[in-house]
Amino acid sequence: MRSYILMISLPLFAYLKNRSGMLFKDIIGQEEIKKKLIKTVEENRISHAQLFSGPEGAGCLPLAIAYAQYISCENRSGNDSCGTCHSCLKYSKLIHPDLHFILPVASTPKVKEPLTDKFLEEWRVSFLENPYLNPAEWYKAIGLDNKQGFINVAESYEIIRKLSLKSYESEYKVVIIWLPEKMNKPTANKLLKIIEEPPSKTLFLMITENSTNILPTIYSRVQMIRIPKLEEAEILLTLQQKFDFEEVKMKDAAHLADGNYLKALNVLERAEENKLHFEKFTTLMRLCWTNDIPEILNWVEEIARVGRESQKQFLDYGLRIIRENFFININQGISDVINRMTQYESDFSVNFSKFIDKNNVFGITNEFNQASLHIGANANGKIVFLDMANKLVKLIKK
Ligand SMILES: [Zn+2]
Numbered sequence: 001m002r003s004y005i006l007m008i009s010l011p012l013f014a015y016l017k018n019r020s021g022m023l024f025k026d027i028i029g030q031e032e033i034k035k036k037l038i039k040t041v042e043e044n045r046i047s048h049a050q051l052f053s054g055p056e057g058a059g060c061l062p063l064a065i066a067y068a069q070y071i072s073c074e075n076r077s078g079n080d081s082c083g084t085c086h087s088c089l090k091y092s093k094l095i096h097p098d099l100h101f102i103l104p105v106a107s108t109p110k111v112k113e114p115l116t117d118k119f120l121e122e123w124r125v126s127f128l129e130n131p132y133l134n135p136a137e138w139y140k141a142i143g144l145d146n147k148q149g150f151i152n153v154a155e156s157y158e159i160i161r162k163l164s165l166k167s168y169e170s171e172y173k174v175v176i177i178w179l180p181e182k183m184n185k186p187t188a189n190k191l192l193k194i195i196e197e198p199p200s201k202t203l204f205l206m207i208t209e210n211s212t213n214i215l216p217t218i219y220s221r222v223q224m225i226r227i228p229k230l231e232e233a234e235i236l237l238t239l240q241q242k243f244d245f246e247e248v249k250m251k252d253a254a255h256l257a258d259g260n261y262l263k264a265l266n267v268l269e270r271a272e273e274n275k276l277h278f279e280k281f282t283t284l285m286r287l288c289w290t291n292d293i294p295e296i297l298n299w300v301e302e303i304a305r306v307g308r309e310s311q312k313q314f315l316d317y318g319l320r321i322i323r324e325n326f327f328i329n330i331n332q333g334i335s336d337v338i339n340r341m342t343q344y345e346s347d348f349s350v351n352f353s354k355f356i357d358k359n360n361v362f363g364i365t366n367e368f369n370q371a372s373l374h375i376g377a378n379a380n381g382k383i384v385f386l387d388m389a390n391k392l393v394k395l396i397k398k
Contacts, residue, residue: 020083054227229259
């Protein structure tokens with residue numbers, strides 16, 4: 001699974017400082033969805049079990065929480081929560097007593113019997129720092145390392161217990177289930193009855209990035225809200241409002257993001273690294289084309305000195321550029337739909353794509369993949385890259 005873990009702390013969400021909670025206006029794009037959600041409240045036809053389904057970085061989770069806050073707001077307008085009432089203030093810290101969470105978790109050195117409530121502090125910090133967070137970031141925040149989180153049957157007992165109590169402060173009790181696909185069968189079976197016949201004024205808002213993995217018994221009982229990926233222009237506008245990077249970098253990030261805001265942030269943070277990979281890659285291709293053995297040896301010496309992780313990232317980078325160039329070659333030109341490249345990569349590819357065709361693309365791709373496998377298996381970097389360069393010379397020269 002790819003993960004977009006933020007490496008440096010960017011001032012992502014200024015609104016978190018003004019403590020008004022998750023307002024619709026702070027969510028990127030999705031105007032039609034917002035209108036539809038607001039309409040359900042205005043027309044008093046809020047469905048008691050809803051599934052927000054959309055790709056990573058589209059905003060399903062912040063939308064569901066903004067919706068819950070709007071329903072609970074004591075002074076809402078026709079288009080947003082007030083941000084200042086008693087309820088909104090509690091939502092701004094995710095501490096409203098009628099807002100419950102069920103999240104994927106697992107045992108950690110500190111928590112032996114995992115249950116969402118034992119990770120609520122981490123959840124508040126993680127979500128408030130970045131409402132667009134993905135599962136990998138969440139698992140990292142609670143110290144799961146390479147483990148996955150699950151929703152186990154203890155959560156079902158706990159939520160049934162909580163829902164049997166009366167609402168504290170709001171008309172509605174809201175249960176946010178983030179990633180219902182992480183439920184196993186016993187958990188789902190236990191929850192079914194209460195989802196089918198919930199206590200009055202109880203809402204289940206589920207959020208998924210992978211609706212096909214949800215157990216059918218749950219899936220068939222929810223009203224589906226499909227959240228589309230974001231528009232490139234919406235992502236660009238958000239980046240421009242929040243950050244102070246060079247314009248061309250933000251344009252590249254919005255373009256490469258492919259509708260995923262989280263990915264746009266990641267691209268911005270990795271812009272420097274990307275540029276270095278690009279330089280290494282273009283140098284290698286030029287040297288292989290001219291069959292410049294002494295310089296190829298220098299190039300190999302250089303890459304053999306960087307860490308294995310970096311070597312693997314370089315190889316991944318190379319695979320992406322090769323793939324894009326092959327697409328350009330067979331489509332006879334750079335098409336915006338499939339072209340996911342920065343400006344400088346596109347400029348380079350105008351010529352380079354002529355050299356990547358159906359006769360060599362599989363061979364070249366195979367060399368990069370093999371090198372990646374060998375590096376992953378701790379083979380000697382110098383030998384791996386020298387071998388790869390030798391074969392590329394033959395594959396690229398025609
Ligand atoms: Zn309010």
